[in-house]
Amino acid sequence: MSTSRVVNGVNVASHYRDEKHQYASNKEGIWLFMVTEILMFGGLFVGYIIYHSMYPELFAEGASFLDWRLGFINTLVLIFSSLTMALGIYYNQISQPKKATWALAITLICAATFMVIKYFEYTHKFHIGIFPGAMLNLETLKEHGYNIQHPNLGLYFGFYFCMSGLHGIHVLIGMGLIAWVMIKNMKREFNANYYTPVEGVGIFWHIVDLIWIFLFPLLYLVG
Amino acid sequence: MGHASGKNYINEEPGLLSWFTSLDHKRIAILYFVSIMFFFLVGGIMALLLRLELFAVNSAPNVGNILKNGDVYNQVLTYHGAVMVFMVIVPGIPAILGNFFLPLQIGAKDVAFPRLNLASWYIFMLGAALAVITFFVAKVDTGWTFYTPYSIRTGGAVVMMVVAAFIMGMSSIVTGLNFIVTVHKLRAPGMSMFRIPLFTWAIYSTAIIQVLATPVLGITLLLLAMERTFGVGIFDPKLGGDPVLFQHFFWFYSHPAVYIMILPAMGVISELITTYSKKTIFGYTAIAFSSIGIAAVSFFVWGHHMFVSGQSEIAGIVFSFLTMLVGVPTAIKMFNWLATLYKGSIEFTAPMLYALGFLFLFAIGGVTGIMLAVTAIDVHFHDTYFVVAHFHYVMVGGTLMAIMGGFFHWFPKMFGKMYSEVGARWSWVFIFIGFNVTFFPQFILGAKGMPRRYFDYVPEYETLNRVSTVGSWLITIGFLIGLYVIVQGLRKGKQAPDNPWGSKTLEWQTSSPPIMHNFDHDPVVTAGPYEYK
Numbered sequence: 090m091s092t093s094r095v096v097n098g099v100n101v102a103s104h105y106r107d108e109k110h111q112y113a114s115n116k117e118g119i120w121l122f123m124v125t126e127i128l129m130f131g132g133l134f135v136g137y138i139i140y141h142s143m144y145p146e147l148f149a150e151g152a153s154f155l156d157w158r159l160g161f162i163n164t165l166v167l168i169f170s171s172l173t174m175a176l177g178i179y180y181n182q183i184s185q186p187k188k189a190t191w192a193l194a195i196t197l198i199c200a201a202t203f204m205v206i207k208y209f210e211y212t213h214k215f216h217i218g219i220f221p222g223a224m225l226n227l228e229t230l231k232e233h234g235y236n237i238q239h240p241n242l243g244l245y246f247g248f249y250f251c252m253s254g255l256h257g258i259h260v261l262i263g264m265g266l267i268a269w270v271m272i273k274n275m276k277r278e279f280n281a282n283y284y285t286p287v288e289g290v291g292i293f294w295h296i297v298d299l300i301w302i303f304l305f306p307l308l309y310l311v312g
Numbered sequence: 313m314g315h316a317s318g319k320n321y322i323n324e325e326p327g328l329l330s331w332f333t334s335l336d337h338k339r340i341a342i343l344y345f346v347s348i349m350f351f352f353l354v355g356g357i358m359a360l361l362l363r364l365e366l367f368a369v370n371s372a373p374n375v376g377n378i379l380k381n382g383d384v385y386n387q388v389l390t391y392h393g394a395v396m397v398f399m400v401i402v403p404g405i406p407a408i409l410g411n412f413f414l415p416l417q418i419g420a421k422d423v424a425f426p427r428l429n430l431a432s433w434y435i436f437m438l439g440a441a442l443a444v445i446t447f448f449v450a451k452v453d454t455g456w457t458f459y460t461p462y463s464i465r466t467g468g469a470v471v472m473m474v475v476a477a478f479i480m481g482m483s484s485i486v487t488g489l490n491f492i493v494t495v496h497k498l499r500a501p502g503m504s505m506f507r508i509p510l511f512t513w514a515i516y517s518t519a520i521i522q523v524l525a526t527p528v529l530g531i532t533l534l535l536l537a538m539e540r541t542f543g544v545g546i547f548d549p550k551l552g553g554d555p556v557l558f559q560h561f562f563w564f565y566s567h568p569a570v571y572i573m574i575l576p577a578m579g580v581i582s583e584l585i586t587t588y589s590k591k592t593i594f595g596y597t598a599i600a601f602s603s604i605g606i607a608a609v610s611f612f613v614w615g616h617h618m619f620v621s622g623q624s625e626i627a628g629i630v631f632s633f634l635t636m637l638v639g640v641p642t643a644i645k646m647f648n649w650l651a652t653l654y655k656g657s658i659e660f661t662a663p664m665l666y667a668l669g670f671l672f673l674f675a676i677g678g679v680t681g682i683m684l685a686v687t688a689i690d691v692h693f694h695d696t697y698f699v700v701a702h703f704h705y706v707m708v709g710g711t712l713m714a715i716m717g718g719f720f721h722w723f724p725k726m727f728g729k730m731y732s733e734v735g736a737r738w739s740w741v742f743i744f745i746g747f748n749v750t751f752f753p754q755f756i757l758g759a760k761g762m763p764r765r766y767f768d769y770v771p772e773y774e775t776l777n778r779v780s781t782v783g784s785w786l787i788t789i790g791f792l793i794g795l796y797v798i799v800q801g802l803r804k805g806k807q808a809p810d811n812p813w814g815s816k817t818l819e820w821q822t823s824s825p826p827i828m829h830n831f832d833h834d835p836v837v838t839a840g841p842y843e844y845k
């Protein structure tokens with residue numbers, strides 16, 4: 090069943106009473122989806138906490154390889170992008186699509202910045218021989234002047250790459266989604282009555298940022 | 313009777329192709345029905361092969377040497393388990409009967425997100441296809457539980473299989489999410505939460521578990537895939553990782569998942585018992601809340617799968633008690649059903665027979681579950697055929713019985729045709745008797761110490777194994793009769809009236825089969841769902 094009709098200038102599927110009913114339902118769906126995202130990362134966080142309590146020194150040594158300044162810049166970048174994302178929604182709510190497009194474009198640039206910084210972090214690690222788990226290369230590390238205390242250091246980087254990697258994939262998906270709503274925005278598909286996709290993408294983006302706000306101290310600071 | 317114009321969801325849009333693009337929840341239910349029936353056939357054939365192998369001690373000539381060696385046996389065992397769990401029992405009732413009847417029962421025109429609903433079927437099929445492909449590429453032999461460290465070291469396309477399970481999990485999440493929003497937002501005027509039929513309550517509780525538990529399975533399976541591909545070390549003792557953590561993660565999902573398998577069945581049983589005893593259900597609120605209660609407790613009992621995996625003694629004791637707690641809401645349901653039957657005008661139709669079969673078999677499955685929850689007993693029974701018998705009594709004796717009963721009950725509504733009552737009863741006779749012949753001996757075998765997941769055994773176990781294998785043939789006959797009844801009903805069945813059983817729930821108020829938008833006039837609800845007498 091797919092028929093829809095126009096209520097208050099909005100396409101409303103026929104199983105909804107009106108555009109408000111549809112909006113509330115969509116929003117609940119998006120929030121539930123976010124719950125599943127948080128639970129999925131939750132598994133990783135639990136694993137991290139367990140191993141951290143088992144091997145605190147190993148984790149401290151692992152964290153010492155991360156540059157907290159880069160992580161901090163990325164945190165600021167993402168927090169700022171959350172603000173511009175919120176603006177992107179707000180300008181749609183008050184029917185100012187041009188400004189909304191700009192806000193979304195800046196959000197996209199922030200996300201890209203985040204990924205570029207992550208790219209440099211990753212490649213630098215690969216360069217000095219840091220890989221997840223068993224692939225950690227002690228020889229290469231030694232060549233670069235690092236004498237490792239814990240030969241199992243790969244365990245920490247197993248977590249590091251899984252957690253930041255899964256988060257990075259979410260940033261990439263987020264970029265795709267932001268670009269999608271930005272294009273729709275440029276085509277003037279949204280207005281004060283209808284902006285559900287922007288808000289949905291916004292909620293997703295805030296959650297992605299929020300997860301990073303937990304990842305940053307866990308990976309970079311709690312050494 | 314049908315709709316005035318003769319239009320219904322089946323003939324509204326012509327052409328086979330239109331089924332694959334339809335957003336109608338009823339059509340999507342039928343898509344699921346056909347695919348899950350097929351997977352059930354596949355899983356069933358595997359089961360028959362396993363039982364055939366176990367028919368005789370391997371040294372016996374000719375018979376009982378089907379799967380030639382233990383490796384092949386383990387592979388077939390893995391596919392039997394994985395197919396039955398991930399592709400039949402987990403999606404079964406929610407995706408088929410839930411999809412079809414949840415919107416109807418609450419007076420909605422569709423689920424909240426029809427497009428997502430169709431997508432969930434495609435996602436499911438993608439995962440299923442991947443799983444089936446592994447069978448032809450490189451067979452997996454880990455068992456459906458994928459325990460580390462074995463699953464890291466063994467050959468076979470484990471990563472692909474795990475990704476397949478992950479994808480099917482996504483489909484399950486999406487379905488659950490869709491149902492939750494549907495129940496919250498799309499109820500007809502007057503349909504308060506406490507006028508929702510109990511089937512819908514059960515699907516709703518299940519949906520909550522699907523949404524909350526499945527993501528944890530997702531991350532567990534992803535980590536396992538990472539472990540195999542990159543050796544990240546999280547489950548690998550060589551790097552200081554812990555293989556038992558995998559078990560914790562796995563059962564944190566998979567115990568709640570056993571309620572994903574059974575709660576919908578309980579919902580079906582509530583509908584059947586009240587309809588066929590023509591009596592208001594006893595303790596509506598108690599049944600509804602016990603579903604939520606079971607869902608809640610189910611998250612805190614996973615350790616009962618790990619009594620002998622080296623968890624601490626304290627943990628064992630706590631998990632033991634928590635597990636027994638599950639018995640309370642479960643028993644509440646049992647007693648409410650029995651109280652409903654009491655002094656009802658019981659009609660022994662085929663669906664009712666299946667429901668009574670459920671009560672009997674599920675009681676055995678549940679009570680043996682409580683036995684296994686006693687750590688002193690479990691140390692002896694763990695990984696024996698006693699466990700195999702226990703979970704088959706709940707999964708087959710419980711869920712599959714409910715699927716069959718529910719399917720016959722709603723058959724006239726779904727297809728607008730009547731099935732042969734006599735045939736359906738015969739299918740029940742064979743399945744019910746066959747089931748007990750197959751699985752009851754396994755309790756005894758387990759108590760005598762026969763381990764599970766072995767392709768051969770000592771001669772002392774032979775007689776009971778023979779009995780069990782013969783039972784599996786009886787079950788097969790039962791399902792074949794069931795299939796015949798369905799096909800005959802579809803081809804030649806009499807036209808079904810709108811409400812052949814005199815049920816009170818909303819889905820029976822519309823035409824059989826329902827029209828595209830479910831109801832001619834948007835229903836307004838003024839009474840509870842079971843006001844018989």
Ligand code: HEM
Pocket residue numbers: 457570571573574616617635636638639642677678679680681682684685690693694695699702703706707710711
């Ligand atoms: C009354 C509620 C139940 C209780 C108290 C209970 C208890 C248990 C216990 C203690 C075990 C662990 C046995 C062992 O591994 O040694 C177990 C295993 C199992 N149970 Fe239940 N159970 C209950 C209901 C169910 C239901 C409803 C299902 C499925 C529909 C189910 C499916 C399973 C499965 C599949 C296993 C074996 C898993 C495996 O090792 O592969 N159980 N149960």
Ligand SMILES: [Cu+2]
Pocket residue numbers: 566567570613614616617
């Ligand atoms: Cu369990």
